Amino acid sequence: MKTWITGGYVYRYEKRRLERKNLCMENGVITKICSPSEAITDGEVYDVKGKAVVPGFIDIHTHGGCGFDVNAASKEDLEKIGHFFATQGTTTWLCSILTDTKEQTEKVIGEVLKHKADHENCADLLGIHLEGPFLSVEFKGAMPESLLRGADLDLLKEYQEKAEGNVRYITVSPEVEGIPEAIPAIRDMGITVAIGHSGADYETSRKCIENGAMACTHTCNAMKLFHQHFPAIMGAVLEADDVYCEAICDGRHLHPGSVRMILKAKGYDRVVAVTDSIMAAGLPDGAYKLGVNDVIVEEGDAKLPNGVRAGSTLTTGTALKRLVEFTGKSMEDVLPLLTMNPARLIRAEEHIGSLEEGKDADILILDDAYNITDTFVKGKKIKKQEETPCH
Incomplete structure (x- = not known):
């Protein structure tokens, strides 16, 4: 009809x-x-x-919401997350699996497939974002250090086969052994590569970009920052014309001036607004989980017990308002950050991202x-x- x-x-x-x-x-x-x-x-x-x-918003980096953590989510939980997201403006999402055991990662992949086969009244779960396990120990953030490892294409191939091709996006650290050389093979698996959680130098980061890395995960967060003598990963991604930069526009992860600086460097077609939300999104302050981690949310700010920030409580609908506020631009100017830009990054622009x-x-x-x-x-x-x- x-x-x-x-x-x-x-x-x-x-x-x-x-x-x-x-x-x-x-x-x-x-x-x-x-x-x-x-x-x-x-x-x-x-x-x-x-x-x-x-157009509906596309969130390519989120760990959950409304009381449900992706790493522990059942098929039904994913539907509840997706329903909450849809009410907040997200119509398409990638579920971000925090670095976990092989057994748990494959369990989540299985639940994703069940959900994709049978769901209703919720946002479209397009696929999976793997945040790890090929990440730097030094900039691990909330990643369990014992589970971090060097590049392992056989493991990633297992995950992709288990997921029936639904792993769409992965975050890797350039300095991890074998990563620069592995990027072309990862792309051949149909996975868009982002670099982040990293203290990599400029040259190593550039090598990853030359080999096909297309994005930077939560730019400026959990990474070595720019120095005039050592531009590092931050300098490499801001300089590279084709690289997309994720930005968590909640006013905590990035100062409004930093959002404007990233947009000035990248332009409005190469920044992707993400939430990096955790299960606490949509709920009051309190104690929550992010994968294996305990997280405390105070005044909407999610942190590990040691004070390290651990995801956000942001929604895409709020991100739109923050972008308009931070930039002084019109809604029409900033909408691509939530729509066409993420669609292009994960190669889905033929069917989503614009009306x-x-x-x-x-x-x-x-x-x-x-x-x-x-x-x-x-x-x-x-x-x-x-x-x-x-x-």
């Missing part, structure tokens, strides 16, 4: 502006975007009364204050569940 979204201003990515248009969805796909003057002869009509109609005829009907309705009033995932309107703890 056709559903028309009328009376709204549709975001046009190429023009970076909202235009008064009607949009038609059918069988989960956008089938028509047309002038409001064109007659509607059939289908259901949904009048959004002057609100903005924008175009033939693309998936992943759509948000926003009011004048950028609050999400409705979410459509593959053309289906997300129903709110008031009994959940996150509402």
Whole structure:
């Protein structure tokens, strides 16, 4: 059945502006975007009364939300995470598996496959982001040190086969033994490579970029920072034109001035807004988990007992508001950081990331204050569940 979204201003990515248009969805796909003057002869009509109609947000780095941690999540838990995300603006996500044992990592992969085969009323879990285990001990953050290791293509191939090709993204540290040389083979497995959790020097980082690394994980966080004599990994990723930089725009991980600096260096087409959220997203302060770690959240700030920051409580809807606030730019200018940029990075732009005829009907309705009033995932309107703890 056709559903028309009328009376709204549709975001046009190429023009970076909202235009008064009607949009038609059918069988989960956008089938028509047309002038409001064109007659509607059939289908259901949904009048959004002057609100903005924008692409659904894509979060490629998140460890959970609404009380559920990805590393311990069942199929049903993933659906609950996905429902919470959808109410906050995320229509597509990658679940980030924190470095864990082989047994637990494969268990999570199994639950992801079950969820992908049978789910409803939630964001689309497109695939998996592996944050490790090929990471630096020095910049491990919340990674369990005993499980970190050198490049192991056989292990990664096992994970990818177990995941039936659904590992889409991986974070590795350039200085870890074997990583620069392994990147082409990782890409051949269909996995986009990000570098991070790293104290790597400039030259080693550049080698990874030359070999095909396409992104930097939570830029400026858990990495050696720029020095005029030793640009390090931070200097390498900010300089490289083709590299995307993840940014956690919660005001804690990056000062607003740092967000503006990254955007000045990279441009608005090479920054990807991520949440790096943990199970505490959407819930009050308290004690939570991130993989094997205990995490304490105080005033919305998630930290390990030793004071090291451990993910965030950010949502994509809040990230949009922060980006507008931090940059002074319009919503139309910053939307690509949450939509087309992540889609391109994980090579999914042919079906998500913008509102175009033939693309998936992943759509948000926003009011004048950028609050999400409705979410459509593959053309289906997300129903709110008031009994959940996150509402």
